[in-house]
Amino acid sequence: MEIFELGKIGLLIGFLLVIVGFWGVLQQKNIIKIIVSFTILNTGINLVMVALGYVKGRTAPIIDDSVEQIGNHNVLNAIVDPVPQALVLTAIVIGFGVTALLLAYAMKLFKAKKSLDINDFNDLKW
Amino acid sequence: MNNEIIYSVVAIGIGLLMVIMAVIAILNKKLSVAIIAAGVVSLFASVLFLLMSAPDVAMTEAAIGSGLSTLIFFYVLNKIKRQNA
Amino acid sequence: MKTKNIFISFLVLLIGWFLLTWTLDMKSVLIGIGLTGMLAILFCGSCTIFSEIKLTPKAFAYTFIYLIVFMGELVKANIDVTRRVLSPSLPINPGIVKVETRLKSKMARLILANSITLTPGTFTLEVHDDAFYIHWIDVKHAEEAQATEDLVRKFEKILEEMYG
Amino acid sequence: MLRNLLIAIVLASFGFIFYNLYQSYEPQTELTGIAAHYAENGASEVGAANLVTAVVVSYRSFDTLGEITILFLTAAIISFFLKLSKEDEDKIITHRGTSEILQTASALLIPLIYLFGVYVFINGHITPGGGFQGGAIIASGVVLAIMANPNMTINHTVIIWVESISGVSVILIGVLGIILGGGFLDSTFTGYGLGEFGTIFSAGTIPVIYSLVGLKVGAEISNILNLYQKSQKEA
Amino acid sequence: MEIIGQIFLLIGSFSLMTAAVGLLRMPDVYNRVQTGTKASTLGAIMSFIGLAFMTYENWGEVNWVGRFLVLVIFILITNPVSSHVLMRAAYAMKIPLSKLTVVDKLKEDINNKVLEEPKDE
Amino acid sequence: MGNIVIYISITMLILTLLAGLIRFVKGPSIVDRVVGFDSMTITSLVMIGVIAYLSNRAIYLDVAVVYGLLSFLGVIIVAKYIQGGL
Structure with missing residues (x-):
């Protein structure tokens, strides 16, 4: 029954997504495809971080009546770790900014050479 | 306690779906399909965040990670299509 | 005219605020009114969409009638879909027909189009002036007048009472 | 061929690392360290029911300040990259007419979306959500408006003003925290009680800061989207 | 009260499954969108109403009803609109109708210049 | 009793998700794929409702509203892209 723990499942899926994303970043030749793989990688890492903060059988860190029911009037026994969640919140917004920036570069690169293939951009290759 | 098992089953189902979608996103030749598949991965990630008791993160992922990113991707794709024609 | 628009929009949005917060706490209500x-x-200021409904008791009564009719149609639609999908021979006979509507108000046209989409076997495909082009999964009448009689009239009558 | 082999080796080593990490991971059973402190004292120190909000806006508000700065910089860099020439600026693209149904529905939905966005960031300390999510929802309202009328232009001056004023106000409230509270960006002012727990006025300046952050983020994301939309005009 | 809610939830999930079966069996895009939209809209609404009934014990303290009502209204407005826009795009893309189709008034009207042609770009 | 109903409906929802996935993988045209996407998002919307009921937290439903809004917007964006009107 160990496999049926939610934290471990989240961790596993996160790792799988990270590997798939890495594969895409390394193997693809199209710039847009690379950026898509990058967003998948991003999602996987966020999943790993949230899964690390999950505690079995507990509820979201928002204190109201149901928290007191679950934890016997003790908040410490009722909620999951709020710190990774706050971290991931920041990470997602910054990931959006990074994606937007990458896409702006991609647009400029396409305008310069009319191609999206990464092998065509070899000006700095020696 | 029963809840935990239901959550796990849902998480395994959604997780398999996400991994399949991610592989589709990378292997499919058409860019638009790849982008939609990446959007689906983000949307299901948000359900998974909710299962792991992180509603704030789920909301952010649904709004920013999936919706607005997809929009920007499609703007870029549209412009590339326009310039190619 | 403009103040009427603003006032009705304000009321609709305030109802939305109450649905979301679900409290009569004084501070929350005051903040809601302000926002x-x-x-x-x-x-x-310029969106007439909320204020097109006629503000008479009769219109409100017809709103309820409309809701009842619509819910009945929705359930019928679902039974219809189930029957079609689960029967092994897949009894469909699709086509695109044209119907006319007399409605002028934008909101009423939106409601009409949505209702057509959610009723048994029909789907709004294109809207052009008075003409609605409808994808019908089981075409019975290809002519305009008959199809209009079949698909649109039952909603249109009620909507005309509501929106005029 | 060599390339594929190298990729396979890299992925296999990553897989090995992740497998070991997965094997040696033991799930937490109770809160430790800083999380326990936040859980125990968050309600009394900050007054926010949503502990994630408490961490983001009060305990770690410097991070949030950095985050909105990064978003602002991103918007600035993108606007530098996607700058249009004068003649492109005035060009009008002819679109196929948008469906009337979509236009009506967007007119109906947009005020409701704005209301929901405002609800999300005003109630950020009671319900899930907050400035970033609310800002994203407001930006998606703007997106819907653009989708319904493709030639709509967002007034750039308004965006700049909203963004600047809310950004400056966040800093001003932070400075006010030095005078009235415990330090820069402290959300609990002395002489301003926390109020009843779980109501809308219960967390000091958190609702104010989050509303300003929401407006700022909404304006920034709208600005980025607007730039991308305008860039379609360029041939 | 709870029994009513459970019945509604079951009907709702069953409708969603019908939508899925329709999605798999129908011959062309237009019919798929048709069945998909109708069944999934009703399925989602029924499930939400059922869940709202199932939580009747704490209606007073926690806001279940208001949020479910917002969701139901939202789905009723948006789902038909999005499918309409999607189907219109499919027609503009000139995806062929299935061979079973008997009549196409829209094409006739476009050919007769009553309506302008929905063109790409 | 209550649990059995939840089990059955969760099973149905997962089957629906699978059907959407099959349509997404098979779909000859891009519109078919978007229809599959739409079906999957609505199903997961209901799933969020069930999760909120099971966890007894009404606040999870706020996430569902955002999710529905953004999936609606996603479908409209793709439709506009197909038409070339973006």
Whole structure:
């Protein structure tokens, strides 16, 4: 029954997504495809971080009546770790900014050479 | 306690779906399909965040990670299509 | 005219605020009134969409009738879909027909189009002036008048009472 | 061929690392360290029911300040990259007419979306959500408006003003925290009680800061989207 | 009260499954969108109403009803609109109708210049 | 009793998700794929409702509203892209 723990499942899926994303970043030749793989990688890492903060059988860190029911009037026994969640919140917004920036570069690169293939951009290759 | 098992089953189902979608996103030749598949991965990630008791993160992922990113991707794709024609 | 728009938008938004917060706590209500008023003044000066309904008791009565009719149609639609999908021979006979509507109000046209989409076997495909082009999964009448009689009239009558 | 082999080796080593990490991971059973402190004292120190909000806006508000700065910089860099020439600026693209149904529905939905966005960031300390999510929802309202009328232009001056004023106000409230509270960006002012727990006025300046952050983020994301939309005009 | 809610939830999930079966069996895009939209809209609404009934014990303290009502209204407005826009795009893309189709008034009207042609770009 | 109903409906929802996935993988045209996407998002919307009921937290439903809004917007964006009107 160990496999049926939610934290471990989240961790596993996160790792799988990270590997798939890495594969895409390394193997693809199209710039847009690379950026898509990058967003998948991003999602996987966020999943790993949230899964690390999950505690079995507990509820979201928002204190109201149901928290007191679950934890016997003790908040410490009722909620999951709020710190990774706050971290991931920041990470997602910054990931959006990074994606937007990458896409702006991609647009400029396409305008310069009319191609999206990464092998065509070899000006700095020696 | 029963809840935990239901959550796990849902998480395994959604997780398999996400991994399949991610592989589709990378292997499919058409860019638009790849982008939609990446959007689906983000949307299901948000359900998974909710299962792991992180509603704030789920909301952010649904709004920013999936919706607005997809929009920007499609703007870029549209412009590339326009310039190619 | 403009103040009427703003006032009705304000009321609709305030109802939305109450649905979301579900409390009669004085501070929350005051903040809600302030915010919805601000939103209504900023964005709803020119949106006539909320204020097209006639403000008479009769219109409200017809709203309820409409809801009942619509819910009945929705359930019928679902039974219809189930029957079609689960029967092994897949009994479909699709086509695109044209119907006419007399409605002028934008909101009423939106409601009509949505209702057509959610009723048994029909789907709004294109809207052009008075003509609605409808994808019908089981075409019975290809001519315009007959199809209009079949698909549109039952909603249109009620909507005309509501929106005029 | 060599390339594929190298990729396979890299992925296999990553897989090995992740497998070991997965094997040696033991799930937490109770809160430790800083999380326990936040859980125990968050309600009394900050007054926010949503502990994630408490961490983001009060305990770690410097991070949030950095985050909105990064978003602002991103918007600035993108606007530098996607700058249009004068003649492109005035060009009008002819679109196929948008469906009337979509236009009506967007007119109906947009005020409701704005209301929901405002609800999300005003109630950020009671319900899930907050400035970033609310800002994203407001930006998606703007997106819907653009989708319904493709030639709509967002007034750039308004965006700049909203963004600047809310950004400056966040800093001003932070400075006010030095005078009235415990330090820069402290959300609990002395002489300004926390109020009843779980109501809308219960967390000091958190609702104010989050509303300003929401407006700022909404304006920034709208600005980025607007730039991308305008860039379609360029041939 | 709870029994009513459970019945509604079951009907709702069953409708969603019908939508899925329709999605798999129908011959062309237009019919798929048709069945998909109708069944999934009703399925989602029924499930939400059922869940709202199932939580009747704490209606007073926690806001279940208001949020479910917002969701139901939202789905009723948006789902038909999005499918309409999607189907219109499919027609503009000139995806062929299935061979079973008997009549196409829209094409006739476009050919007769009553309506302008929905063109790409 | 209550649990059995939840089990059955969760099973149905997962089957629906699978059907959407099959349509997404098979779909000859891009519109078919978007229809599959739409079906999957609505199903997961209901799933969020069930999760909120099971966890007894009404606040999870706020996430569902955002999710529905953004999936609606996603479908409209793709439709506009197909038409070339973006």
